Amino acid sequence: MNVMNVDYTTKIPNNVNLAEDRQVLKALEGWHPGYLDWWNDMGPEGFQESLVYLRTAISVDPKGWAKFDYVRMPEYRWGVLLAPQDEARLVNFGQHKGEKAWQEVPGEYRAMLRRLVVIQGDTEPASVEQQRHLGKTAPSLYDMRNLFQVNVEEGRHLWAMVYLLQKYFGRDGREEADDLLRRRSGDEDSPRMLGAFNEATPDWLSFFMFTFFTDRDGKMQLESLAQSGFDPLSRTTRFMLTEEAHHMFVGETGVGRVLQRTCEAMKAAGIEDPNDIEKVRALGVIDLPTMQKKMNLHYSLSLDLFGSEVSTNAANFYNAGLKGRFQETKIEDDHRLTDDIYQVLKMVDGEIKLVDEPALTALNMRLRDDYTADCAKGVERWNKIIEKAGVNFRLELPHTAFHRQIGEFANVQATPKGIIVSDAEWARIRNDYLPSTADGDFISSLMTPVSEPGKFANWISPPKVGIDNKPGDFEYVKIAA
Ligand code: BYC
DSSP states (O other), X not given: OOTTBOBOSSSSOBSSOGGGOHHHHHHHHHHHHHHHHHHHHHSSTTOTTSEEEEXXXXXXXXXXXXXXXXXXXXXXXXXXXXXOOOTTOBOOSGGGTTSBOBSSOOGGGHHHHHHHHHHHHHHHHHHHHHTXXXXXXXXXXHHHHHHHHHHHHHHHHHHHHHHHHHHHSHHHHXXXXXXXXXXXXXXXXXXXXXXXXXXXXXXXHHHHHIIIIIHHHHHHHHHHHHTOSBHHHHHHHHHHHHXXXXXXXXXXXXXXXXXXXXXXXXHHHTOOOTTOHHHHHTTTSOOHHHHXXXXXXXXXXXXXXXXXXXOHHHHHHXXXXXXXXXXXXXXXXXXXXXXXXXXXXXEETTEEEEEEEETTTTHHHHHHHHHHHHHHHHHHHHHHHHHHTTOOOOOOOOOTTTTOSSSTTTTSEEOTTOOEEOHHHHHHHHHHHSOOHHHHHHHHHHOOOOOSTTOOOTTSOOOSSOGGGOOTTOOSEETTO
């Protein structure tokens, strides 16, 4: 079959010739009903019958992979799509550098590889669970459609990982696939694996921040896994990255539209001081200091997703050729890193200092630095919106020591400027830097649904262009279909 095109004749759309891979097809078909039960229980609440204008992948060719149409979400054709295989591909880093890329799991790395696939897989349904209540308060049909698009694609990313588990990891892979449907975001007994995926996503600003900051961790991790010497993982994650780009677009433009609206409302009302929170809130828009606090929260939660700054796991993943660096093949060095150093921020005698560490164990920090640089570009684009509107305010990423649960700074309290403070001082100033209950209540009070085509809630601007170039009043979701 032509791997560019997707086979829709089997129940599970795919470009991996499932029709002739009976055992895996059977395993996936066996898993499908449980997935649908999970989707119906934990997916978007209240909209399972609605017709949503969604894109579905019909080809993995970057130029023409999407087809848009109205679909009921439980009928979305979740499929298994891998980027085309490059026969000449090699392992590009670590101790196996230069060997032919593996088409089967190397026995000695089985456990490590399975762990990476399971962790990646676990985040996908987690985010759908976190966002399941949001449809009810969507600020427009356009935004509602984007939420559901993100949700069905996270569902597809789960399928992508489950395919790898079922095809390459035999019985324990099948058990892991079942467990991915068993854990629940925020559940006390059976939580999702990584911290940020057990946090609540209570409102749409959280959703936009999440898709900007946490989906961007997804991008960085997928980019690193796309370098993998285990070729099926590389091909799978490469295609996932094309979908991920839309999720970050939703986040960046979502926050941008909130900023736009706030600044316009402030200007129209003649409010010059962005810190005059009460006056700004009285306009029914979200004040900029609260935007900063939300950003502080989501950025710091997402930094935790990179693991410890110094990590033997990361060194082992790299040495084994399983997980590379961001854009590994574009970096000019020996791609083995055995003699290199990398500077890592650490606590030394109560102070935050840059310390030389072996580059191999510092790989989490390096990826996190790349992530921070990527976030900073987006924040600058947000600042341009504020600047253009003529409001005197700048958003800033907080210091990496701020509000951390994992790694070097897990046991200290630091301000967004990176000043270490006592626990008592932190308790006193916490609400200056992170959303307080009152901030949350205010944001919640704005979350009233708007479902008339072309209309938007007061706290957010309309987008510049529609999805699939649709006009402003397009009915992206037929709610009562
Ligand atoms: N929470 O050496 P360490 C996405 C554990 S997001 C809880 O510090 P390591 C998406 C760690 O597992 C991308 N536990 O770190 C976005 C280890 O446990 P074990 C998801 C944590 O292993 C939005 C121990 O602490 N993909 O796609 O080098 C919507 C010591 O670990 C956390 C991946 O993450 C935490 N935050 O790195 C939808 C890629 N951090 O082994 C989707 C796969 C660490 O001692 N995962 N631990 O029991 C990995 O590459 C690595 O597992 C991590 C951690 C980067 C997560």
